[in-house]
Amino acid sequence: MSNPEKEFKALLKSHATTVERTLETFLADTTFEGEIARPQRLMQAMSHAALDGGKRLRPFLVMESAAIFGISPQQAAIAGSALECIHCYSLVHDDLPAMDDDDLRRGKPTTHKAYDEATAILAGDALLTLAFDILSREETHSAPQTRIELVKLYAQTAGLGGMVGGQMLDLEAEKQPVISEREILTLQAMKTGALIRCACEAGAILGNASHEDRQRLHEFGKIIGQAFQLADDILDVTSDAETMGKQVAKDANKGKGTLISLYGLGVSQQRAKDLLAQAIETLEPFREKADILIEAARFTIERKN
Amino acid sequence: MSNPEKEFKALLKSHATTVERTLETFLADTTFEGEIARPQRLMQAMSHAALDGGKRLRPFLVMESAAIFGISPQQAAIAGSALECIHCYSLVHDDLPAMDDDDLRRGKPTTHKAYDEATAILAGDALLTLAFDILSREETHSAPQTRIELVKLYAQTAGLGGMVGGQMLDLEAEKQPVISEREILTLQAMKTGALIRCACEAGAILGNASHEDRQRLHEFGKIIGQAFQLADDILDVTSDAETMGKQVAKDANKGKGTLISLYGLGVSQQRAKDLLAQAIETLEPFREKADILIEAARFTIERKN
Numbered sequence: 001m002s003n004p005e006k007e008f009k010a011l012l013k014s015h016a017t018t019v020e021r022t023l024e025t026f027l028a029d030t031t032f033e034g035e036i037a038r039p040q041r042l043m044q045a046m047s048h049a050a051l052d053g054g055k056r057l058r059p060f061l062v063m064e065s066a067a068i069f070g071i072s073p074q075q076a077a078i079a080g081s082a083l084e085c086i087h088c089y090s091l092v093h094d095d096l097p098a099m100d101d102d103d104l105r106r107g108k109p110t111t112h113k114a115y116d117e118a119t120a121i122l123a124g125d126a127l128l129t130l131a132f133d134i135l136s137r138e139e140t141h142s143a144p145q146t147r148i149e150l151v152k153l154y155a156q157t158a159g160l161g162g163m164v165g166g167q168m169l170d171l172e173a174e175k176q177p178v179i180s181e182r183e184i185l186t187l188q189a190m191k192t193g194a195l196i197r198c199a200c201e202a203g204a205i206l207g208n209a210s211h212e213d214r215q216r217l218h219e220f221g222k223i224i225g226q227a228f229q230l231a232d233d234i235l236d237v238t239s240d241a242e243t244m245g246k247q248v249a250k251d252a253n254k255g256k257g258t259l260i261s262l263y264g265l266g267v268s269q270q271r272a273k274d275l276l277a278q279a280i281e282t283l284e285p286f287r288e289k290a291d292i293l294i295e296a297a298r299f300t301i302e303r304k305n
Numbered sequence: 306m307s308n309p310e311k312e313f314k315a316l317l318k319s320h321a322t323t324v325e326r327t328l329e330t331f332l333a334d335t336t337f338e339g340e341i342a343r344p345q346r347l348m349q350a351m352s353h354a355a356l357d358g359g360k361r362l363r364p365f366l367v368m369e370s371a372a373i374f375g376i377s378p379q380q381a382a383i384a385g386s387a388l389e390c391i392h393c394y395s396l397v398h399d400d401l402p403a404m405d406d407d408d409l410r411r412g413k414p415t416t417h418k419a420y421d422e423a424t425a426i427l428a429g430d431a432l433l434t435l436a437f438d439i440l441s442r443e444e445t446h447s448a449p450q451t452r453i454e455l456v457k458l459y460a461q462t463a464g465l466g467g468m469v470g471g472q473m474l475d476l477e478a479e480k481q482p483v484i485s486e487r488e489i490l491t492l493q494a495m496k497t498g499a500l501i502r503c504a505c506e507a508g509a510i511l512g513n514a515s516h517e518d519r520q521r522l523h524e525f526g527k528i529i530g531q532a533f534q535l536a537d538d539i540l541d542v543t544s545d546a547e548t549m550g551k552q553v554a555k556d557a558n559k560g561k562g563t564l565i566s567l568y569g570l571g572v573s574q575q576r577a578k579d580l581l582a583q584a585i586e587t588l589e590p591f592r593e594k595a596d597i598l599i600e601a602a603r604f605t606i607e608r609k610n
Contacts, residue, residue: 037491038466042473046465093430098422117403121426122473125398128430129464132437136457144449151456152441159434160351161343168347168427186342 008295015063015080016056018073022081023050026134045115045123046130050088053106057228057300058083058199064296065203065217068289079141079150079202082134086158087195089127092120094167128158141206149205157198166191179257185226188259192232193225200224200293213286220282220293227275227301233258234268239304276301313600320368320385321361323378327386328355331439350420350428351435355393358411362533362605363388363504369601370508370522373594384446384455384507387439391463392500394432397425399472433463446511454510462503471496484562490531493564497537498530505529505598518591525587525598532580532606538563539573544609577606 027047059080066076095102095110096117103113112120134140135150156162169187173179179187200221204214237260260268279297283290332352364385371381400407400415401422408418417425439445440455461467474492478484484492505526509519542565565573584602588595 037470037474037495039470039473039477041477042465042470089430093426096423096426098426118401118476119473121398121401121403122469122476124430125394125433126465126469128433129460129469132456133460133464136453136460144453148441148449148453148456151437151453155434155438155441159438160347160431164427164431164434165342165344165347168344168424169342171423171427172344172346190342 004291004295005298008292008299011064011292012055012060012296012299015060015073015077018063018077019056019059019081019084020051022077023084026081026085026130027051041115041119042122042126045111045119046127048108048114049092049111049120049123050085050127052108053088056080056084057296058087058195061196061199061221061224061293061296062202062206064292065200066206067292068203068217068286069207069209069213071203071207075141076203076206078134078137078139079206080199082131082140082150083154083195083199083202085127085131085134086154086163089124089131090158090163090167090195092124092127096120099167099171146205146208150202153198153201153205157194162190162194162198163192166194173257181259181262184257184259184262188229189222189225192229193222196225196228197221216282216285220279220297223275223279223282224297224300227272227279227297230259230268230272230275231301231303233260234265234272235304236260237265272301309596309600310603313597313604316369316597317360317365317601317604320365320378320382323368323382324361324364324386324389325356327382328389331386331390331435332356346420346424347427347431350416350424351432353413353419354397354416354425354428355390355432357413358393361385361389362601363392363500366501366504366526366529366598366601367507367511369597370505371511372597373508373522373591374512374514374518376508376512380446381508381511383439383442383444384511385504387436387445387455388459388500388504388507390432390436390439391459391468394429394436395463395468395472395500397429397432401425404472404476451510451513455507458503458506458510462499467495467499467503468497471499478562486564486567489562489564489567493534494527494530497534498527501530501533502526521587521590525584525602528580528584528587529602529605532577532584532602535564535573535577535580536606536608538565539570539577540609541565542570581606 027043027050059077062080062083063073063076067073091105092111094100095105096112102110104110108114111123115123131154132151135147135154140150141147158164166187166189170191173187197218198221200217201214204217209217236258259271263271276297280294283293332348332355364382367385367388368378368381372378396410397416399405400410401417407415409415413419416428420428436459437456440452440459445455446452463469471492475496478492502523503526505522506519509522514522541563564576568576581602585599588598
C-alpha cells in the first residue's frame with residue numbers, strides 16, 4: 001500500500017460498483033408470497049431514486065470501517081446498501097415541493113419530477129422500509145445480535161433524534177434565519193452528520209469491534225460528518241451547478257444560516273483542515289489499517305463536488 | 306371466562322389504554338446524546354398523529370395473539386406500539402394532498418392540516434423509523450433473534466410487497482377504475498391486510514410459537530384482514546361521517562372498485578360472515594385460549610365504525 005490516495009480512488013470506484021450491484025439485486029427482488037404483488041411503477045421510482053447515483057460515500061465508509069476488522073467489502077456492502085437506501089429516501093422526500101422543492105438531483109430529474117409526488121412519497125417510504133428489511137436478513141450478518149444492533153443504530157441515527165429531526169430543524173431555520181453557531185452545528189450533526197457517523201459505526205458493529213474501537217469510529221464519523229457539511233457549504237458558495245449536478249447557492253439565496261455566514265470563507269476552509277487533522281488523530285491506534293479511511297476523510301474535505 | 310364478548314370489550318378498552326401509555330412514553334423520550342436535539346414541533350406532530358387515536362386494533366391483535374402463548378399484555382404492547390407507529394405513519398402520508406387529500410381523520414384535523422405538509426411528511430418518516438427503533442430495544446423482547454424476526458416481519462409487510470405497495474396499487478386503481486376481483490383482493494391484502502396479518506403473526510413470534518402455530522395466526526390474520534376491509538367497504542356505503550369520524554362514500558365517489566361494486570351489498574355481507582366462520586375454524590386448535598381473538602374477529606366484521 002505505497003500510494004493510499006491512488007488506492008482510495010480505485011476503491012471508491014470499485015466499492016460503488018459493488019454497492020450498485022447489491023442495490024440492483026434488492027430492487028429487482030421478485031420473491032413474493034400468496035397474493036402479494038410488487039407494483040412496477042413503484043419499483044421503477046425506487047430504482048430511479050437509488051440506482052446510478054452519487055459517490056456512495058456512506059456505504060464506502062461502512063465497507064472501509066468494517067475492513068479494519070477483516071470484514072470483506074462484499075459482506076459489508078449489504079449493510080452499506082441498506083444505509084444508502086435511507087440516504088436515497090431522504091433525498092426523495094427532501095426534494096418534494098412541500099420541502100426543498102428541487103427539480104434536479106445528481107444531474108437527473110428528482111423522483112417527483114420523473115414520476116409524481118404521490119409516487120415519490122411512497123418510493124421514499126418503501127426505500128426506508130427496505131433498509132430495515134435488508135438489515136433483518138441473514139446475509140447482512142450471521143449473528144442476530146449484530147443485525148439487531150445495526151437496526152438500532154440505523155433507526156436512532158435516521159429518526160427524530162437524527163436525520164429526520166435535522167431536516168425539521170433545517171425547515172425551521174429557513175423561517176428564522178438568524179441561528180447561533182451551536183444551533184447550526186446541531187442541525188448539521190443531525191441532518192447530514194448522523195448518517196455519516198452511522199456508516200463508520202456500522203463498520204465497527206459488523207466487525208464485532210471492542211467498545212473502544214467502536215467509539216473511535218463513532219468519533220471519526222462525527223468529525224468527518226462535520227467536515228463533509230462544511231465542505232458542502234463551501235462548495236455551495238464557490239462551485240457551479242454543472243460541477244455539482246444540482247442547484248447551488250440555494251442556501252444563501254434562502255438566507256439560511258451556515259457556518260460560512262458566521263465565520264467567513266477563509267476561516268471555514270481552515271476549520272475544515274483542522275477537522276481533517278482531528279479525524280486522522282482519532283484513527284491513529286489503527287495504524288496503517290486506517291490508511292484508506294484517512295484518504296476518505298481527505299477526499300470528503302477537499303472534494304470538488 | 307363465561308362471557309367472551311364482554312371480556313373482549315373490556316380488554317379492547319384496557320389494551321388501548323396500555324398502548325396509549327406505551328406510545329406516550331416513546332414519544333416523550335427525551336434521551337439525547339451530545340449535540341442531538343429533538344425538535345418540539347416534530348414531536349408534537351408525531352404525537353398528534355399517533356396519540357389519542359382509534360381502537361388500536363393492530364396492537365390488540367399483537368397482544369391477544371401473544372397471550373395465547375402466555376406473553377403478558379404489557380410485554381406485547383411494546384411490539385404492538387411499534388406496529389401502531391407504522392399504521393399511524395401510513396395514515397399521515399395517505400392523507401397528504403398528493404395522495405388521498407383528506408382533512409379529517411378520527412374526527413381531528415389530519416396532520417398536514419394541523420401542522421403543514423413538510424412537517425407531516427417528516428412526522429410520518431419519523432414514526433416509521435421509530436417503529437424499528439422500538440423493535441431493536443431489549444424491552445421489546447430479551448432475545449435478539451426474536452427482535453430481528455419482528456423487524457423482518459414488519460419491514461416485509463410494511464414495504465414494497467405489502468402496505469406501501471398496496472397504497473401504490475390503490476392510487477393506480479383510481480386512474481383505471483375497472484379492476485378485477487383478483488386485483489381488488491391483492492390490493493386490499495397489501496394495503497390494509499398486511500398490517501393486520503403482521504399483528505397476529507407478531508404475537509406468535511413474541512410467544513416463540515411453533516411453525517404450525519405461527520402459520521395458524523398468519524392465516525387467521527389474513528382472513529380477518531380481508532374481513533376488516535370488506536366491513537370497511539360495507540360501512541363506506543351504509544354509514545355516515547359522524548359515526549365514522551371521517552369522510553364516507555369517498556371510494557364510490559372516486560369510482561374506486563371495491564368488492565361491493567362487484568358483488569353487491571347483500572353478497573358482500575354474506576361473504577363477511579363466511580370469513581368469520583373461516584377465522585374461527587383456523588383458531589380451533591387453540592381451544593378456549595383463542596376466545597378473545599375470535600371475539601375480535603366478530604367485532605372486526607360486525608363493527609359500526
